Amino acid sequence: MTEGHARHDRHVIALMGNPNTGKSSLFSALTGTRQKVANFPGVTVEAKIGTARFENSEITVIDLPGTYSMAARSPDERVATDALLGRIEGTPKPDGVIIVLDASSLDRNLYIGTQILEFGLPAVVALTMVDVAESRGITVDVAKLSETLGVPVVVINAPKGRGLDDLKSTLHRTLHHPGKVLELDYPDDFLRGVNTLYNELCDLGVKLGFKPTRPEALRLLVDGAGPFFDECEEVGGEEFISKFFEIREKAAGGRSLSMHEAQTRYGAIGKWMQEVKQTETREGRTRTDIVDGILTHKFWGSLVFIVVMGLIFQSIYSWSGPLMDAIDGSFGALGEWVGGMMSDGALKSLVVDGVIAGVGGVLIFLPQILVLFLFIAILEDLGYMARAAFLMDRLMSRFGLNGRSFIPMLSGFACAIPAIMGTRVIEDRNTRLTTIFLAPFMSCSARLPVYVLFIAAFVPQMKVLGFIELQGLVLFAMYWVGVFAAIPTALVLKKGILKSKATPFLLELPSYKTPRLKAVGRTLWDRGGSFIKRAGTIILAVSVLVWAAGYFPHSQEVDDKYDAQLAEVESAYADSILEFNPEEDADSLLAQYKAIDDAHEERVAEAEEAAEDDDALEQAISESKAERNAEMAKLAAKSADAEQALSHYADWKALEERRGEIENLRGGEHLEDSFLGRAGHVIEPAVEPLGWDWRIGMAAIASFPAREVIVATLGTIFNLGGDEDEESETLREVVKNAERKDGSKLFTLATALSIMVFFALCAQCAATLAVMRRETNSWKWPIASFLYMTVLAYIGALVTYQVAHALGG
Amino acid sequence: MLEYITIAAIILAAAGFTGWRAWQTLRVASGSKACGGCEKCD
Ligand SMILES: Nc1nc2c(ncn2[C@@H]2O[C@H](COP(=O)(O)OP(=O)(O)O)[C@@H](O)[C@H]2O)c(=O)[nH]1
Numbered sequence: 001m002t003e004g005h006a007r008h009d010r011h012v013i014a015l016m017g018n019p020n021t022g023k024s025s026l027f028s029a030l031t032g033t034r035q036k037v038a039n040f041p042g043v044t045v046e047a048k049i050g051t052a053r054f055e056n057s058e059i060t061v062i063d064l065p066g067t068y069s070m071a072a073r074s075p076d077e078r079v080a081t082d083a084l085l086g087r088i089e090g091t092p093k094p095d096g097v098i099i100v101l102d103a104s105s106l107d108r109n110l111y112i113g114t115q116i117l118e119f120g121l122p123a124v125v126a127l128t129m130v131d132v133a134e135s136r137g138i139t140v141d142v143a144k145l146s147e148t149l150g151v152p153v154v155v156i157n158a159p160k161g162r163g164l165d166d167l168k169s170t171l172h173r174t175l176h177h178p179g180k181v182l183e184l185d186y187p188d189d190f191l192r193g194v195n196t197l198y199n200e201l202c203d204l205g206v207k208l209g210f211k212p213t214r215p216e217a218l219r220l221l222v223d224g225a226g227p228f229f230d231e232c233e234e235v236g237g238e239e240f241i242s243k244f245f246e247i248r249e250k251a252a253g254g255r256s257l258s259m260h261e262a263q264t265r266y267g268a269i270g271k272w273m274q275e276v277k278q279t280e281t282r283e284g285r286t287r288t289d290i291v292d293g294i295l296t297h298k299f300w301g302s303l304v305f306i307v308v309m310g311l312i313f314q315s316i317y318s319w320s321g322p323l324m325d326a327i328d329g330s331f332g333a334l335g336e337w338v339g340g341m342m343s344d345g346a347l348k349s350l351v352v353d354g355v356i357a358g359v360g361g362v363l364i365f366l367p368q369i370l371v372l373f374l375f376i377a378i379l380e381d382l383g384y385m386a387r388a389a390f391l392m393d394r395l396m397s398r399f400g401l402n403g404r405s406f407i408p409m410l411s412g413f414a415c416a417i418p419a420i421m422g423t424r425v426i427e428d429r430n431t432r433l434t435t436i437f438l439a440p441f442m443s444c445s446a447r448l449p450v451y452v453l454f455i456a457a458f459v460p461q462m463k464v465l466g467f468i469e470l471q472g473l474v475l476f477a478m479y480w481v482g483v484f485a486a487i488p489t490a491l492v493l494k495k496g497i498l499k500s501k502a503t504p505f506l507l508e509l510p511s512y513k514t515p516r517l518k519a520v521g522r523t524l525w526d527r528g529g530s531f532i533k534r535a536g537t538i539i540l541a542v543s544v545l546v547w548a549a550g551y552f553p554h555s556q557e558v559d560d561k562y563d564a565q566l567a568e569v570e571s572a573y574a575d576s577i578l579e580f581n582p583e584e585d586a587d588s589l590l591a592q593y594k595a596i597d598d599a600h601e602e603r604v605a606e607a608e609e610a611a612e613d614d615d616a617l618e619q620a621i622s623e624s625k626a627e628r629n630a631e632m633a634k635l636a637a638k639s640a641d642a643e644q645a646l647s648h649y650a651d652w653k654a655l656e657e658r659r660g661e662i663e664n665l666r667g668g669e670h671l672e673d674s675f676l677g678r679a680g681h682v683i684e685p686a687v688e689p690l691g692w693d694w695r696i697g698m699a700a701i702a703s704f705p706a707r708e709v710i711v712a713t714l715g716t717i718f719n720l721g722g723d724e725d726e727e728s729e730t731l732r733e734v735v736k737n738a739e740r741k742d743g744s745k746l747f748t749l750a751t752a753l754s755i756m757v758f759f760a761l762c763a764q765c766a767a768t769l770a771v772m773r774r775e776t777n778s779w780k781w782p783i784a785s786f787l788y789m790t791v792l793a794y795i796g797a798l799v800t801y802q803v804a805h806a807l808g809g
Numbered sequence: 810m811l812e813y814i815t816i817a818a819i820i821l822a823a824a825g826f827t828g829w830r831a832w833q834t835l836r837v838a839s840g841s842k843a844c845g846g847c848e849k850c851d
């Protein structure tokens with residue numbers, strides 16, 4: 001290698017094309033960047049940048065959001081144009097472009113292809129999905145295509161790693177040649193309009209601060225709106241605007257400008273295709289067509305959708321239950337173990353009641369999250385989700401929503417934030433705002449732990465119609481609560497303040513693919529990882545703060561009072577045991593009673609595991625009790641000592657119980673007296689109608705940073721408040737046994753349902769509101785959303801509780 | 810004594826982290842942070 005010639009070539013290229021054509025796969029293959037690739041339109045929302053190397057050159061690759069056209073109407077499309085022209089801060093200006101075209105729908109892909117080629121940058125076409133095209137009987141003449149477009153065409157298959165070297169070397173060559181501008185046969189008036197406007201824009205260029213291009217003039221002429229138009233209006237003023245509309249009218253010649261554009265482009269594409277593409281006429285329809293016919297059918301498709309989703313929710317219960325119990329149990333044991341190692345005091349309480357009860361309470365739901373996303377990842381990769389989108393598209397247009405809203409809304413079931421960011425693909429401003437407003441109604445994965453906890457604790461484990469698990473059914477229903485609330489909201493918004501006309505939306509149906517283990521694994525890893533990360537960061541931090549608020553001031557007075565009570569009962573017991581002076585060994589007698597009692601407890605625990613329903617359990621318990629009493633009586637009948645021992649055993653048991661009661665009362669009083677408790681009593685009247693007490697109310701408020709915090713907070717509060725037994729109990733049992741001050745159960749089915757409905761509808765997520773502010777550029781929307789959702793959640797919870805309570809829940 | 814210092818330190822750390830997250834959230838709101846708050850790029 002001669003040192004003197006070691007010159008480095010540096011290039012920047014942009015990847016452009018329709019969504020779901022394989023851009024991101026190509027990007028990953030070129031740059032080796034780890035990145036999520038899903039078989040779903042519109043995964044790429046923001047541009048990604050990476051570096052590829054070829055021989056002695058370094059190529060910066062920009063993965064742009066996929067769009068169907070370069071129209072400047074939607075922010076996404078504007079991003080594409082701006083990035084192509086190097087006008088985005090922090091993103092280098094491309095000196096070439098790879099146009100990714102899907103061979104299986106070449107006609108439609110070429111629409112944006114022609115638009116990009118008009119920019120005249122050095123370009124290479126990467127033809128993807130040739131395998132899919134072939135399976136549908138479509139063959140593309142690559143040489144002819146290259147000749148017609150005037151740019152090199154390389155066949156690639158990025159997931160399989162095919163054609164990449166060829167692409168790189170072709171690209172390398174192309175980058176050293178000037179680009180060619182594609183010339184299409186526009187009508188004369190139209191072309192004149194473009195040229196006149198281009199001239200005007202060049203005049204404006206000084207004030208705009210950049211040099212406009214001819215394709216942009218074309219876009220502006222046709223679209224007549226959008227961010228670029230606003231900029232021109234700002235710097236050009238009235239004068240420019242009046243000229244602009246004059247030019248437009250002349251160019252249109254009484255017809256619609258977008259018609260002119262579309263006709264010219266599709267006209268050219270149609271002509272090219274006769275030469276380039278061959279479709280083998282097959283007899284009948286392909287298998288894909290038949291399957292699609294069913295899956296997108298109004299009735300059958302909906303039926304399949306509901307059955308598939310229903311099955312997913314069933315499996316969430318039946319699959320993750322045992323795993324969840326295991327994790328739950330081990331956190332209980334961990335709490336016990338750590339508790340045993342540390343001496344009593346504030347630090348022990350922080351670790352056991354704050355961290356383990358709080359964070360552990362949330363972490364136990366990891367299996368549910370994994371099972372849910374396992375199914376979603378498989379369906380996504382299979383290509384089913386796009387069919388579901390197609391189905392929903394029709395349904396949603398009934399409610400005045402653009403079909404494009406569906407894809408962002410669907411991702412809202414994972415998290416509202418990507419959903420809100422995904423609305424950038426929607427060009428109509430009002431539709432976009434409506435979709436942003438509706439996104440938080442979709443039940444995100446942070447709500448799952450709340451549902452699962454309360455369903456597991458309060459919805460009986462039984463089958464409906466003989467095969468449907470009631471718990472899974474209720475979970476499924478919870479996901480519909482948000483959807484049903486969103487529908488009237490959409491209607492009001494779209495017919496009222498955010499009117500807009502429906503724009504047609506072409507949704508692409510990707511071909512079915514066998515789900516890839518790697519892609520599914522990646523999704524699970526990501527989801528599980530971020531769930532654990534959230535538990536270990538924000539949830540942990542808030543749990544510690546909630547613990548502190550619930551622990552302090554921890555007055556000595558309270559402690560003294562209960563210490564005195566403890567001392568009293570203990571000394572009373574000590575007196576009574578002194579009087580017991582049996583012939584036989586007292587300890588051995590007491591131990592025999594204890595053994596009988598323990599055996600009973602064990603039988604009860606076993607019955608709890610095995611029992612089919614509550615009735616069976618109750619019967620098992622009473623049978624065991626009878627057995628214990630008989631055995632004790634038998635022992636007592638043996639001698640007078642034994643009889644006396646029985647009464648002392650009863651005393652001892654009573655003492656243990658009394659001790660537990662005193663400790664619980666102590667915990668309860670500390671909690672009531674804590675900062676959290678004092679604040680809680682202020683808000684209690686507001687949440688009472690929902691069937692809540694102050695503890696639930698405070699837990700709901702504390703969950704503003706992240707919804708799952710409510711579960712953590714309840715865990716901490718009930719642990720602090722002594723609402724737990726000595727034995728390590730699962731959070732589910734703690735919640736089940738929690739009591740109000742009057743000794744009645746705090747949670748009933750009605751309370752549990754009211755909490756779930758509240759969480760299905762409320763806007764308790766700070767990050768979502770922040771993103772809403774950014775994406776709408778105004779505080780108006782997040783504030784409106786918060787108020788609206790909170791009021792709705794309150795009313796929903798109120799009605800739920802009152803109705804369920806009246807029905808005896 | 811040592812116990813209370815440890816507790817105070819843990820609480821301060823938790824408060825600091827929560828504050829930092831609140832600040833990040835506000836940065837997202839103002840647009841100076843392109844992405845954030847969600848599970849994906851938390
Ligand atoms: N059969 C086939 N699948 C491909 C090809 N290229 C990409 N894919 C798959 O198509 C799906 C969408 O690809 P992606 O890169 O996300 O497309 P993007 O939306 O344009 O970024 C992924 O499941 C890829 O694995 C190809 O040449 N043939």
Ligand SMILES: [Mg+2]
Nearest residue numbers: 023024043044
């Ligand atoms: Mg992509």
